[in-house]
Amino acid sequence: MTSPSLNQASPVAKTAFDSIQAKKSALSVGYDTMVVDQAERYNELLEAMTTDLKMKRQTPLVNIGYACRVRAASHSINAFVRYHRHANPSNKKIQIVFLGCGMDILGLWSRSLVPQDKSLRIVELDMPSVCTVKKELLEQFHLVSFHDSNENKGYTGIIEPQNENSCQDYDYVLWPVDLTVSTQLDDIMLQDGMLLDPSNIPTLVISEVVLSYLGPTASDQLLKWCSSNLIRTNGSAFVALEPLGIGNVNSTHHIISVWEGYRREYCQRFHEKMERGNAASSSSTQGGGVQRDSPGMASSFHPIGTSSESLKSLVRTAGYGRVHVQDMGSAAAHADSTSSFQIAEIFDEQSALVLHLQSYQVITAFMSDVDGTFERLLCPASYASLEIPPILGDDGIFYTTIQPQYEEPMKEMFRKSYEELTSTHPSVRKMIHGILNREFALSLDGATESSIAVRYSQQGGCFFIAAKYSNDGSDRRSVVGCVGVRFSEREDACGNMEIFRLAVDETFRRMGIGRQLLQIAETYARSRKTTKIFASTITNLKSALLLYEACGYELEGDIPLGSLTLRTYSKSLR
Numbered sequence: 001m002t003s004p005s006l007n008q009a010s011p012v013a014k015t016a017f018d019s020i021q022a023k024k025s026a027l028s029v030g031y032d033t034m035v036v037d038q039a040e041r042y043n044e045l046l047e048a049m050t051t052d053l054k055m056k057r058q059t060p061l062v063n064i065g066y067a068c069r070v071r072a073a074s075h076s077i078n079a080f081v082r083y084h085r086h087a088n089p090s091n092k093k094i095q096i097v098f099l100g101c102g103m104d105i106l107g108l109w110s111r112s113l114v115p116q117d118k119s120l121r122i123v124e125l126d127m128p129s130v131c132t133v134k135k136e137l138l139e140q141f142h143l144v145s146f147h148d149s150n151e152n153k154g155y156t157g158i159i160e161p162q163n164e165n166s167c168q169d170y171d172y173v174l175w176p177v178d179l180t181v182s183t184q185l186d187d188i189m190l191q192d193g194m195l196l197d198p199s200n201i202p203t204l205v206i207s208e209v210v211l212s213y214l215g216p217t218a219s220d221q222l223l224k225w226c227s228s229n230l231i232r233t234n235g236s237a238f239v240a241l242e243p244l245g246i247g248n249v250n251s252t253h254h255i256i257s258v259w260e261g262y263r264r265e266y267c268q269r270f271h272e273k274m275e276r277g278n279a280a281s282s283s284s285t286q287g288g289g290v291q292r293d294s295p296g297m298a299s300s301f302h303p304i305g306t307s308s309e310s311l312k313s314l315v316r317t318a319g320y321g322r323v324h325v326q327d328m329g330s331a332a333a334h335a336d337s338t339s340s341f342q343i344a345e346i347f348d349e350q351s352a353l354v355l356h357l358q359s360y361q362v363i364t365a366f367m368s369d370v371d372g373t374f375e376r377l378l379c380p381a382s383y384a385s386l387e388i389p390p391i392l393g394d395d396g397i398f399y400t401t402i403q404p405q406y407e408e409p410m411k412e413m414f415r416k417s418y419e420e421l422t423s424t425h426p427s428v429r430k431m432i433h434g435i436l437n438r439e440f441a442l443s444l445d446g447a448t449e450s451s452i453a454v455r456y457s458q459q460g461g462c463f464f465i466a467a468k469y470s471n472d473g474s475d476r477r478s479v480v481g482c483v484g485v486r487f488s489e490r491e492d493a494c495g496n497m498e499i500f501r502l503a504v505d506e507t508f509r510r511m512g513i514g515r516q517l518l519q520i521a522e523t524y525a526r527s528r529k530t531t532k533i534f535a536s537t538i539t540n541l542k543s544a545l546l547l548y549e550a551c552g553y554e555l556e557g558d559i560p561l562g563s564l565t566l567r568t569y570s571k572s573l574r
Contacts, residue, residue: 013130016102017053022066023104024050025058030344031067035074036336041112042074045105048141060345061356067344068332069241072362073106073206075335076239079377079392080204081113081120084235086396087374087469095121095196095203097230099179099222100210102126103134108143111159111171121171121196122159125188128176131155135174144172154194169193179210180218185225202235211242212303219304220318227319231367237378238320238365241328242311243267245303262355270301311363321368326381329357334381334389372403373467373477388464388520388527397480397513398467399520402450404443406465410452410479411440417503421540427562428538435501461486461497462524466504466513480508485521488534497525499535502544514547526573533573539565 024046027034035042058066077096084094094114098107101124114120126134135155138144146157147170154175173194177184188194196203205226211219223238231238246263305311308325315323332341347353364379373390376382380389383401390400402410415436422429443451456463466481481504488498499521504514525533535553537544538561545567553569560566 012127013133016104016126016130016134019066020046020050020103020105021053021056022058022062023070024053025056026063026067026070028055028057029063031063033341034067034070035106035109036071036078037074038109038112042105042109045108045143048143049103049105049137051141052137060347061349061353063345064343064347064353065328065356065360068328068341068357069208069360070106071335071341072241072328072331073208073239074109075331075380076206076237076364076378077106077110077204078113078336080202080237081110082392083374083377084202085115085118086392086398087235087371093119093121093196093201095123095198095201097195097203097205098122098124099205099207099226100126100213101134101174102130102208103137104208105143106206107172108159119171121173121201123173123175123188123195125175125177125179125185127178131174131176138174153191154188156194179222180214182221182225185222185229189229198230198232198236200233202233203230204236205230205238207238207240207242209241209243211240212245212301215302216304219302220314223315223318227365231320231365234367234370235374236367237370237374238315238363239378240363242305242361242363243270243303244311244359244361245306258351258355262352263359266356266359267301267303273301305361308361311361315363315365320365322366322370322375324364324375324379324382326362326364326379327358328360328362329354330381331362332357372405373398373400376400388462388524391516391520393516395511396468397511397516398469398477399464399516400467402453402463402465402482404447404450406467406477406479407440407442407450407452409467409477410465410482411436411442413479413505414440414482414501414503417506421538425564427564439501456484456486459486460528463501464517464520464524466508466517468508478505480505481513481517483517483521485524485533487528490534495530496532496534497528497530499533502535502537502547504543509543514543515551518547518551522571522573531572531574532570534568534570536566536568539567 023034027043027046032039032043080096081094096107096110098104101107107122107124110122111120135146139146142160144157144159146155154173156170157172158170159172175188175194177188179185211222214222226238230236243266244263246260246267305314311325312323335341366375376390377392383389388401390398392398415432418428418432422432439455440452443449450463452463461484463484464482465479467477467479469477483502484500485497486500488496490498499518502514502517504517522533534556535548537548539545539558548569551571553571556568556570558565558567
């Protein structure tokens, strides 16, 4: 049965329905990897929310645009949940706030990512007319079990199916609000328990094409409000998906680029769509129909920036310390290292597709003292051209490039891994001493880039570590493994790369960490067009010999070093 509210939805609510229909269209033509995890749950929710809607097949350009939006946003959510699952196991609470949530079901999907020992509060904010229809549909399809509540205090409920071990009174909040009015936003901060305390609870804010609809003044206010009230811990982040605007549209006397021409056409179409919405709203009001949500929410289209640099500047001005801006195509492509993202349709106008994906930007903003691993997990596209994006294993081990805070614990782990040999072989002791004091010299205080990373980069390489967070609820991390890879100086290895300083903490061996570090080093070597990789180790290190041989490395030869023997392996990367 069709929802009564759907037939009388306001123009704003109808736009929200158009958006979710477009996402269903993308799914129907083959974008089955739109979300990076729990795809079956996402598909079930999307099907439920669009059951009463007549299917509207979108153009390939629209399909790829919405598919990339979903994938980019779902990556941010997945990375946020996984990070806090392993980084802070003693803190059982996290929350995600969706601005201008519309009819989207990413909030409900987010619940499937959270294990039973962790509680997730989903808070969705949108115009009253949207919230009214959404609540009705969520109840109708048994997706949320709502408590007795009203729109003046928000709607609270439990996302179905309920978590049997959950002790929460509710895990879902739907809050009617005009995002252009800061006093209305403040109301949710004053309602006891509606929003978990952001100064103690890690919070992720997701905004999907919302700021451009608010107008310059309101979008600036909303950015600052989120910075001041929601992004309060170094495990919190603000993520916005927004289109780029254009420069001076009146400057028609000079030749414009294809890029600028595309954006002018794109923005003009949005303006026309908003004008039609204004006219429809005015007509329905005069006829006694649905009223506009509020005077402050006039239909408009004002992109908040014309380039990635202008977006960064605007967001930094709003009070965020660290800001990344990636084009949406790159963000979607690098969203998850375990699955590829392919265009499911043949697209004739390839140039328009590329321009479209570059016109949308994904903004990710943090506090100044954000943890580097958290930053890299949420923004893999920012680092894709420089290194292998960070990997978070199900065992809670992070694999990432070395950063200053990892240097000292890495050195200590490396030293201990050679303790037995250094105690009995002076030559090994001298070699390790030299590595620790020269190659592994610590960065200066306040450095933003590891000196070890710089040394390897200068030789065309990279240095990776495996780190695990402590289980005591602090943000302390122990380094449990490391590996370096750079171009080899061997005469018989011209143009090829070599493995250096592979080590795994003794208490963490036989867990697959060494194998994963080798795979990361090999992936990096392939990215540098290397066809063969070398590795050497002392034969006394039996575990290293077994690892190389198990990973497909073949014996090159042995070199006697006094009482020790250096064994060299190689592996084809073709």
